[in-house]
Amino acid sequence: xxxxxxxxxxxxxxxxxxxxxxxxxxxxxxxxxxxxxxxxxxxxxxxxxxxxxxxxxxxxxxxxxxxxxxxxxxxxxxxxxxxxxxxxxxxxxxxxxxxxxxxxxxxxxxxxxxxxx
Ligand SMILES: [Mg+2]
Numbered sequence: 182x183x184x185x186x187x188x189x190x191x192x193x194x195x196x197x198x199x200x201x202x203x204x205x206x207x208x209x210x211x212x213x214x215x216x217x218x219x220x221x222x223x224x225x226x227x228x229x230x231x232x233x234x235x236x237x238x239x240x241x242x243x244x245x246x247x248x249x250x251x252x253x254x255x256x257x258x259x260x261x262x263x264x265x266x267x268x269x270x271x272x273x274x275x276x277x278x279x280x281x282x283x284x285x286x287x288x289x290x291x292x293x294x295x296x297x298x
Contacts (some may be wrong), residue, residue, distance in 0.1 A: 188247035192259075192270055199259045212263050224250060 184190045184198060201208055228250035232239060241247055262270045288294070 192262075195255075196270075197257050198264055199256055200263050203260065203263075212260060212264055214261060217257055217264055220250040221254060221261060224253035224257055228254060 184194055203212065228247070231241060231247050266295060267273065
């Protein structure tokens with residue numbers, strides 16, 4: 182199974198790839214949900230480190246350090262999804278986007294409206 186591009190790769194493809202990687206190394210014994218949540222946050226901190234002491238509009242010329250950490254965050258998230266045996270993470274994401282849309286209605290929360298005030 183090759184993960185080639187955003188258009189043809191599914192969340193299930195990532196779940197299988199990450200599961201295989203973990204199974205081949207017999208790392209499941211270390212990957213409790215708590216351990217994975219901690220690891221995910223450590224990777225998120227590594228992502229922040231790329232921006233540490235930089236200006237607000239800083240973007241590194243070479244994106245490799247940034248994209249590596251973004252991938253680490255995503256991989257741990259997928260690993261956590263697998264660990265919790267969630268059946269349909271796509272539906273969970275879709276429902277959360279809907280919740281956010283209700284919580285932040287466009288009329289009230291559009292940045293355009295903030296500028297008028
Ligand atoms: Mg990392």
